Amino acid sequence: MATDSLNNMPGNDVPPILEARHLTLSWDGGAHVVVRDISLEVGESEVVCLVGKSGCGKTTILHALSGLTAPIEGQVLLRGADISGRPGKVSYMLQKDLLIPSKRIIDNVCLPLVIKGAPRKDAREIAAPLFERFDLAGTEQKWPSQLSGGMRQRAAFLRTYLQGNEVALLDEPFSALDAITRVDLRSWYCDMARDLGLASVVITHDVDEAVSMADRIYVLSGTPRAGVPTTVAGVVNVRREQAMAQAGVDDFALTPSYVACKRQVLELLG
Amino acid sequence: MATADDRSMHTPDGTSHANAAAGPTRARRIAVPAITVAVLLVAWEIVVRAGMVPNFLLPSPTQVVAALVGDSALLASHAGTTLVESALGLVIGVAVGFVAAVLMDRFETIYLALDPLITISQTIPTVAIAPLLVLWFGYGLAPKVILIVLTTFFPVAVSLASGFRSTDPDMIDLMRTMGASDLQIFLQVKLPGSLEQFFSGLRISATYAIVGAVISEWLGGFSGLGVYMTRVRKSFAYDRMFAVIILISVLSLALMRLVDLLERVSMPWKQEEGK
Structure with missing residues (x-):
């Protein structure tokens, strides 16, 4: 079977780009521990999914990885450098596209460049050629309200990409979309992220989404509100290419490995 | 694809x-x-x-129209004074309201200090404070402009402060992950995001400005629609009284339309949202 056994750590010899070491996180400065002793690794161009039930602290972990909040214990390392509590080193994309209604799409996606001090004209020149690649050609001068949900999310992804970081954190990025758009967009995202060499950490509570997208799935378990801090229940490595080659199909969802991965994740979730 | x-x-x-x-x-x-x-x-x-x-x-409507036409030159001259006072008071009032809202957003202590004061200031009736202002600042432009500033800064300050505070916290987090400074978050997100509330406040302030000017002119002055109104009231010329009331309404409406126009020009994306 192409899927690794439970609690396997990634069998990747390449050093990770982003690494969380023994993170313990709290909502209120230490009194209430939400996440205890979590470690995870993200390699180059990898898609890593964090799966857990609602309220288990997935967004809290992403906030810590982004530097928006500092862990009470542990470290977040980007290529070995400690970035704990220092935002701006990794990109972040949320469930809501958060496009600014008062800015045209071109200016929305240019925002990270403008924030870094690029003149508006230069920023537009950098962003404009990417519109076609992101399936956004012709939307440059439109307002966000003129775009469909899927297009808005692609624009948000282009903005995330233009932050120029090696790692993107995605907080349930497709959950606000309708089912068909969601499936289309997540396969589009995986292809684009690999093309661009962007490593991703995606949080989701949709097991199918995690198995479809991820190279590795960290299954989280715990109920912080009931006083049980969240920990990593297990890690599932997804060997998509090998599974498709073995099964002789070009859709991972049709392989026995897909079902096995899904079962493992569900078992770990309890 | x-x-x-x-x-x-x-x-x-x-x-x-x-x-x-x-x-x-x-x-x-x-x-x-x-x-x-x-x-x-x-x-x-x-x-x-x-x-x-x-x-x-x-008086009948036709008599009012006749008074309006007959006194048009005099009314225009008085209206000029009232408009200058209103515009000056409104501009200063909006500026003060804007600065107060920014400070209240930036410093929580200032918000806690000013919030009740601003609300209390609006419970003081304009007609009660106007004579005091005349007493302190005389019959010239100053007491009228001060009264207008006092009445117009409130809607702008309150609506803007509320707009700033209602900024989506996720948006602020996203900006911080881009490495944005507080000033950049304010200029790129909070300010444009509060424009709609700002214009709602400005529309109210614009109507207060004309009414505030007229009330302050009632209590003393040499020119203005309030002064004209006092004179025609004393001479029981009610047709002219109605004429000046209509003129005040028209001026207030015109000012509100001007604010609407300004809003449409400043917020072109709203036109698209409505489609």
Whole structure:
């Protein structure tokens, strides 16, 4: 079977780009521990999914990885450098596209460049050629309200990409979309992220989404509100290419490995 | 790439829904109130001409129009004074309101300190404070402008402060992950995001500005629609009284329309959202 056994750590010899070491996180400065002793690794161009039930602290972990909040214990390392509590080193994309209604799409996606001090004209020149690649050609001068949900999310992804970081954190990025758009967009995202060499950490509570997208799935378990801090229940490595080659199909969802991965994740979730 | 985006934008009966949601047509929106006003004016004219109300107490609409036309040069000169006072007071009031809102957003202590004071300041009746201002600052421009500033800064400060505070915290987090400074978050997100609330406040302030100027002129001054109003009241010229009331309404409405126009120019994306 192409899927690794439970609690396997990634069998990747390449050093990770982003690494969380023994993170313990709290909502209120230490009194209430939400996440205890979590470690995870993200390699180059990898898609890593964090799966857990609602309220288990997935967004809290992403906030810590982004530097928006500092862990009470542990470290977040980007290529070995400690970035704990220092935002701006990794990109972040949320469930809501958060496009600014008062800015045209071109200016929305240019925002990270403008924030870094690029003149508006230069920023537009950098962003404009990417519109076609992101399936956004012709939307440059439109307002966000003129775009469909899927297009808005692609624009948000282009903005995330233009932050120029090696790692993107995605907080349930497709959950606000309708089912068909969601499936289309997540396969589009995986292809684009690999093309661009962007490593991703995606949080989701949709097991199918995690198995479809991820190279590795960290299954989280715990109920912080009931006083049980969240920990990593297990890690599932997804060997998509090998599974498709073995099964002789070009859709991972049709392989026995897909079902096995899904079962493992569900078992770990309890 | 063909995605479902485009498919999700269309529904088989989308057009009929759009028409149902559009409400009355533009012609109907104009015609219905216009006819209502016309009917009321005709009824008023009939009531006065039939002698149901003594003419010295209530002039007829035609008499009011005659007074408006007859006194137009004098009214224009008084209106000029009132407009200058209103504009000056409004500009300063909006500036003070803007600065207060920014400070309240930036420093929580200032918010906690000013919030109750601003609310209390609005419970003081304008007519009560106006004589004090005349006493302190004389009959010139200063007391009138100060009164207008006091009445116009409040709607702007409150609506802007509320706009700033209602900024989506996720948006602020996202900006911080981009490495944005507080100033950049303010300029790129908070300020444009609060424009709608700002214009709601400004629209109210604009009407307060004209009324505030007239009230302050009642209590003393050499020129202005309030001064004119006091004079015609003392001479029992009620046709002119009605004429000046109409003029004040027209000026207030014109100022509100100007604010609407400014809003449309400043927020072009709102036009698209409505489509």
